[in-house]
Amino acid sequence: MSGLSITGYFPFKRMKILYQNIHHEDASSALLRMTPDLRYTPLCHQCGDAAATIHSKGHPRFIRDLNMANAQVFLQVDCRKIWCNRCDGVRVEKLDFADASVRVTRRLARYIYELCKKLTVKDVAEHLDLDPKTVKAIDKSFLEESFGQDSLDNLRVLMIDEIAVHKGHRYMTVVADFFTGRVVWMGQDRNKKTLDAFFKNLTKEQKRSIEAVAMDMWEPFINRVRHYLPRAQIVFDFFHVVQGFGRVIDQVRRSEYAKAKGQNRDVLKDSRYLLLKNEENLTDEQRPRLAQLLEVNKTLASVYILKDQLKMLYYWSDRTKAQQTLDDWCEMAGQIDHPAVKAFIKRLRFFEYGILNHADYPIGTSMLEGINNKIKVIKRKAYGFHDDHYFILKVKQACAA
Numbered sequence: 597m598s599g600l601s602i603t604g605y606f607p608f609k610r611m612k613i614l615y616q617n618i619h620h621e622d623a624s625s626a627l628l629r630m631t632p633d634l635r636y637t638p639l640c641h642q643c644g645d646a647a648a649t650i651h652s653k654g655h656p657r658f659i660r661d662l663n664m665a666n667a668q669v670f671l672q673v674d675c676r677k678i679w680c681n682r683c684d685g686v687r688v689e690k691l692d693f694a695d696a697s698v699r700v701t702r703r704l705a706r707y708i709y710e711l712c713k714k715l716t717v718k719d720v721a722e723h724l725d726l727d728p729k730t731v732k733a734i735d736k737s738f739l740e741e742s743f744g745q746d747s748l749d750n751l752r753v754l755m756i757d758e759i760a761v762h763k764g765h766r767y768m769t770v771v772a773d774f775f776t777g778r779v780v781w782m783g784q785d786r787n788k789k790t791l792d793a794f795f796k797n798l799t800k801e802q803k804r805s806i807e808a809v810a811m812d813m814w815e816p817f818i819n820r821v822r823h824y825l826p827r828a829q830i831v832f833d834f835f836h837v838v839q840g841f842g843r844v845i846d847q848v849r850r851s852e853y854a855k856a857k858g859q860n861r862d863v864l865k866d867s868r869y870l871l872l873k874n875e876e877n878l879t880d881e882q883r884p885r886l887a888q889l890l891e892v893n894k895t896l897a898s899v900y901i902l903k904d905q906l907k908m909l910y911y912w913s914d915r916t917k918a919q920q921t922l923d924d925w926c927e928m929a930g931q932i933d934h935p936a937v938k939a940f941i942k943r944l945r946f947f948e949y950g951i952l953n954h955a956d957y958p959i960g961t962s963m964l965e966g967i968n969n970k971i972k973v974i975k976r977k978a979y980g981f982h983d984d985h986y987f988i989l990k991v992k993q994a995c996a997a
């Protein structure tokens with residue numbers, strides 16, 4: 597007779613395994629019949645108190661457990677209903693290895709959660725032969741436990757930015773901790789009301805601890821930050837400023853192209869890339885083309901130099917020097933007669949406080965780019981992401997890793 601026993605693989609307290617059935621020729625499923633160990637008083641699943649009396653017996657529950665070898669394992673547990681004094685009613689007895697309303701054991705649920713960190717819900721569902729809805733619900737409940745509560749204490753410097761969801765037709769706003777990169781909060785849209793939902797959750801003290809916020813020059817966000825954090829310094833992100841000027845360069849290039857004739861026109865053709873890319877990233881073939889372009893077109897040469905000089909606005913840790921550099925830049929740019937450049941100068945002047953603040957708080961939102969990339973990966977794995985809350989939990993999980 598074999599000494600092999602499988603009972604050791606089911607170390608469930610307060611339970612006795614009565615027998616096991618291996619089904620099908622290929623042993624692709626197994627049923628373990630279990631019964632409560634009568635030496636223990638049953639507990640209420642809701643409050644955990646010991647039962648006052650047993651109400652009724654023989655309520656079978658079928659619970660899926662981890663696979664064994666090739667077999668899907670099902671536990672058939674004959675549960676009891678009890679009278680609970682604290683709950684003042686009839687309740688199902690508590691099982692140590694499975695939650696009351698879940699059809700899988702806690703250890704299978706944990707396994708599903710771990711798999712969902714790497715695989716799509718659909719993959720996990722197929723792998724375990726479960727309904728995708730079940731897999732998603734389990735993943736979500738674990739995520740809720742770990743990331744459901746926004747942790748809002750000890751925030752000193754925040755980054756706020758928008759992310760495009762669904763090919764840019766919809767936006768979400770992300771608030772992250774500058775020092776840790778942790779996603780603190782996410783919400784729908786990027787309008788004036790969006791950040792209300794975040795700030796309203798903060799206590800007075802939590803608000804007071806926030807010294808600075810890095811963001812884009814985006815009025816709805818600026819407005820709300822000023823409203824809720826009147827003492828916090830707003831710092832406009834350098835790369836957003838450069839990006840804004842990139843659009844200016846492109847408009848100047850187009851106007852110049854329209855004006856150009858003959859050979860100069862050929863030089864300007866397809867030059868967008870040359871002007872917007874960082875010089876060090878140009879190929880050996882592109883570099884002489886850029887030089888030629890700047891040679892034949894003085895206006896483009898000027899905006900190109902201005903683009904390079906923009907980074908000097910973010911160079912100083914001394915406000916006076918930063919102010920001087922900004923004034924110089926605007927004066928230089930003012931010599932270019934183009935509406936897009938004029939509009940940019942006006943905007944820069946209007947928002948200059950948030951550029952000068954960079955001298956005191958050298959912060960930006962570029963770390964959110966990394967978060968954005970993680971979000972793209974999550975979107976690719978999308979299942980059930982019409983459920984925004986689930987999506988947000990997944991993002992928080994990915995960024996905490």
Ligand SMILES: [Zn+2]
Pocket residue numbers: 640641642643644645680681682683684687
């Ligand atoms: Zn109870």
